[in-house]
Every structure is written in C-alpha cells, then in structure tokens.
Amino acid sequence: MLNFNYSIPTRILFGEGKIELLGKEIKKYGSRVLLAYGGGSIKKNGIYQNVVKILKENDIPFFELSGIEPNPRVESVIEGVKICRENNIDFILAVGGGSTIDCCKAVGAAYYYDGNPWDLVIGKAKIEKVLPIGCILTLAATGSEMDAGGVITNMETNQKYGVGHPDMSPKFSILDPTYTYTVSPYQTAAGVADIMSHIFESYFSKVKGAYLQDRLAEGLLKTCIHYGRIAIDEPENYEARANLMWASSLAINGLLAYGKDSIWSVHPLEHELSAYYDITHGVGLAILTPHWMEHVLDETTLYKFVEYGINVWNIEREKSDMEIAKESIEKTRDFFISLGIPMTLREVGIGEEKIETMAKAVIEYKGGKVGNFKPLDYEDVLDIYRKAL
Ligand code: NZQ
Ligand code: ZN
Numbered sequence: 001m002l003n004f005n006y007s008i009p010t011r012i013l014f015g016e017g018k019i020e021l022l023g024k025e026i027k028k029y030g031s032r033v034l035l036a037y038g039g040g041s042i043k044k045n046g047i048y049q050n051v052v053k054i055l056k057e058n059d060i061p062f063f064e065l066s067g068i069e070p071n072p073r074v075e076s077v078i079e080g081v082k083i084c085r086e087n088n089i090d091f092i093l094a095v096g097g098g099s100t101i102d103c104c105k106a107v108g109a110a111y112y113y114d115g116n117p118w119d120l121v122i123g124k125a126k127i128e129k130v131l132p133i134g135c136i137l138t139l140a141a142t143g144s145e146m147d148a149g150g151v152i153t154n155m156e157t158n159q160k161y162g163v164g165h166p167d168m169s170p171k172f173s174i175l176d177p178t179y180t181y182t183v184s185p186y187q188t189a190a191g192v193a194d195i196m197s198h199i200f201e202s203y204f205s206k207v208k209g210a211y212l213q214d215r216l217a218e219g220l221l222k223t224c225i226h227y228g229r230i231a232i233d234e235p236e237n238y239e240a241r242a243n244l245m246w247a248s249s250l251a252i253n254g255l256l257a258y259g260k261d262s263i264w265s266v267h268p269l270e271h272e273l274s275a276y277y278d279i280t281h282g283v284g285l286a287i288l289t290p291h292w293m294e295h296v297l298d299e300t301t302l303y304k305f306v307e308y309g310i311n312v313w314n315i316e317r318e319k320s321d322m323e324i325a326k327e328s329i330e331k332t333r334d335f336f337i338s339l340g341i342p343m344t345l346r347e348v349g350i351g352e353e354k355i356e357t358m359a360k361a362v363i364e365y366k367g368g369k370v371g372n373f374k375p376l377d378y379e380d381v382l383d384i385y386r387k388a389l
Contacts, residue, residue: 001210001259008253010146011172014246016238018174019050019136023058025172029132030091033062034084036104038070038096042138045182051095051136063087068096071153071160071274071281072103077117080107084131092133098142101135102150105168108133121152121163130167136174139183140245141191141282143198143252145173153275160275161365175249177241185232189339190282192228192244196221197285198251202262204304204373210259217256218311223247228339265371266292269381272358279348286341287348290333291387296374297325305329345388355385
C-alpha cells in the first residue's frame with residue numbers, strides 16, 4: 001500500500017426526508033443562492049417545488065440556472081457565471097445528477113476567473129478559488145456529490161475533459177434515495193455501470209498490499225450487482241435505491257483509490273465517445289469495459305482478474321486461472337446485458353468513421369499512453385474501439 005493523505009470533506013446527509021436540513025446547511029456558507037438544475041425532471045417529480053418552498057421559508061433569495069445538459073456544455077457554465085455575477089451569488093445549489101453538479105463546480109471556479117471558463121478545463125489557467133457548492137442528488141452514478149472534480153464538454157471542439165480542485169468538493173450533499181425513484185430504467189442501468197467502472201478504475205491496479213481497499217471495492221461491486229436489476233424492476237425499492245446511492249459516492253470519493261496509484265483507462269476512452277457523439281456516459285463505459293478487460297488480460301494482469309472472478313463472481317477456485325479470468329469478464333458483460341444496456345457502439349449510433357480520430361485524440365490528451373494497469377497506446381485504443389463496434 002502506498003502512502004496517502006486522507007481528506008473527504010463533504011458532509012453527507014443521507015436518507016429520506018433529509019431535505020429538511022437544507023435551509024440550515026445553506027446558511028452556514030451563503031445567503032444568495034444559484035439554484036441550478038437540468039432539463040426539468042425535478043419539476044416533474046416535485047423536488048423543485050419542495051426546494052423552492054424551503055428556500056422561501058428560510059428567506060433565502062435564489063436565482064435559477066436551468067436546462068443544464070447531460071454531458072454539460074461550457075456554454076452552460078458561462079451562463080451560470082453570468083447569473084452569479086449579476087446577482088451577487090455566494091452559494092451554488094446543484095439539484096440533479098452528475099451533469100448538473102459538474103456544471104455547478106465549474107461555475108463556482110469560473111466565477112473567480114475573468115477569461116473563458118474553458119481555459120480552466122484545458123489547464124490554460126489555474127483554479128484559484130471556488131464558490132461554495134451544495135448538492136441535492138437525484139441520480140446514483142457519478143459520485144460527483146462527494147468528489148472534487150467535474151467533467152465539462154465543448155461540442156464545438158469535440159472535447160470532454162475533467163477539471164478538479166479540492167475546493168470543488170461539495171460542502172454538503174443531501175442523498176435521499178426516494179429522489180431517485182423516477183430515474184428511468186436506462187439511466188438507472190447506466191448509473192450502475194458508471195459506479196462499477198469507477199470501482200474498476202482503481203481496483204485493477206498493479207499496486208499490491210492494498211488488501212483493505214480491494215475488499216471494500218469488491219463489497220461495492222457486489223452491491224451494484226445485487227441491487228442493479230432490483231432498482232430497475234422495482235424503481236421504488238428504497239433498499240435498492242439507498243444502497244446504489246451510497247455506492248455511487250463511495251466508489252469515487254477517494255476511499256478505494258487511497259494507497260494506490262491508479263491512472264484511469266476506460267473513462268478517457270469513453271469521454272471521447274461522448275465528446276463526438278454525445279452518448280450516455282455509463283452506457284459508453286459498459287460497452288467498452290469488457291473489451292478493455294479482454295485486451296489487458298495477460299500473464300502479468302491475470303492475478304487481478306482471478307481475484308475479481310473469485311471474490312466478486314464466486315467462480316470456483318478449481319478452474320484454471322485463465323478460465324476464471326475469462327469467465328469473470330463474461331459475467332461482467334452478461335451483467336450489463338441483464339440491465340438492458342446496448343452493448344455495441346453501433347447500437348448507440350457510433351460507426352467506424354471517427355474511431356481513428358478519437359483514438360488519436362485520447363492518446364494526445366494523455367501524452368502517449370492511457371492508464372497504468374496495462375498502459376494503452378494508439379493501436380491498443382483502436383483495437384478496443386474496433387472490437388466494441
Ligand atoms: O436533466 P434532467 O431533466 O434532470 O434529466 C436527467 C438527464 O436527462 C435525468 N435525471 C436525473 N435525475 C433524475 C432524472 N430523471 C428522472 N428522475 C430523476 N430523479 O437523467 C439524465 C442524465 O442525467 P445526468 O446528470 O447527465 O447523469 P449522470 O449523473 O450520469 O451524469 C453524467 C455526467 O457526469 C460525468 C459524465 O461524464 C457526464 O458528463 N461524470 C462526472 C464525474 C465526476 N464529477 O466525478 C465522474 C464520472 O466518471 C463522469 O465522467
Ligand atoms: Zn464515470
């Protein structure tokens with residue numbers, strides 16, 4: 001296990017009815033609020049009405065940023081900054097899934113930067129300060145509710161990149177599982193695949209001796225496997241929604257990655273798909289993951305797949321190591337299929353046309369190699385994209 005510094009500063013308010021603490025929480029950090037949300041799901045399920053009522057009861061003035069897109073665009077960030085500056089906002093409240101939260105994180109950072117917010121995403125300018133952010137999570141997937149990063153898309157340049165700063169961590173996140181009852185089967189499945197992918201990204205690492213982190217990771221993976229289908233079949237099953245919601249946060253808040261030096265592999269490959277084709281993040285990950293696993297499986301990585309197969313999928317130890325590894329990948333694929341996720345790129349509208357461009361782009365962005373479990377070069381990336389077609 002490598003050395004690490006532990007810091008997970010977000011206060012989590014978990015469970016049904018925790019929204020009652022909203023007014024009190026906001027008042028710890030600010031007095032004029034940007035209320036930010038997506039395309040309107042929160043108006044249909046009543047969360048919006050509830051939040052507005054609480055803000056009014058607490059005499060907290062608020063201004064709205066609405067219509068934040070899935071795969072949030074830099075244009076929404078620019079609009080958010082404008083609203084904040086015009087209205088002397090000192091606190092941002094994100095109500096939604098990862099896209100809304102990520103957009104708010106970028107707005108918070110860009111508020112203190114005079115140039116184009118995209119400069120902060122591509123690293124042309126440094127984030128110095130961030131407006132305080134609070135979240136009301138409505139979709140279990142990205143873990144943005146408890147991490148220090150966001151992902152912003154520029155459709156003009158076909159770029160989708162992560163941006164991070166310790167102050168981007170939400171000050172608090174309200175996690176009420178009942179708020180995810182209205183998430184569609186497709187988005188529920190995509191969310192489960194995303195959570196699992198975050199776990200894989202740090203689990204599949206060459207660092208040995210992080211036994212604790214790996215057992216935690218396996219517990220979280222089993223949670224996703226156990227409750228994923230249940231949440232789709234019974235959208236109002238509190239236990240399933242609660243377990244997935246907490247798994248979403250724990251998968252990426254640092255807990256699993258501490259003591260390891262994992263550099264992510266599948267996420268950068270997926271971000272190219274979203275940047276060019278605007279697809280659902282979790283679906284792209286589910287399509288790529290089994291192909292990535294097959295591609296990186298060799299004598300040097302075999303032991304990790306054996307661990308995964310036995311501990312997560314309960315595959316019998318009597319089989320050969322390679323049999324266990326291959327079966328674990330098949331089971332992963334079958335699980336995503338069982339959630340109803342389309343498992344080829346063509347099914348989500350991606351053909352051969354741009355796979356070379358996307359492979360080049362990700363290699364360039366990553367400086368030559370993607371990931372470090374088994375570093376991928378241009379040919380490797382191309383091969384994974386081709387097999388996923
Ligand atoms: O926009 P609305 O109308 O709210 O509808 C959304 C959207 O259409 C809907 N939805 C959300 N909550 C709902 C609901 N529908 C009904 N009932 C509810 N309770 O679901 C759709 C997808 O929402 P979105 O926020 O885009 O999904 P998700 O949470 O999966 O976020 C995806 C974005 O997060 C990034 C992804 O790349 C993508 O841009 N990621 C962020 C990360 C982070 N900050 O740490 C890490 C991830 O790996 C990921 O890259
Ligand atoms: Zn993800």
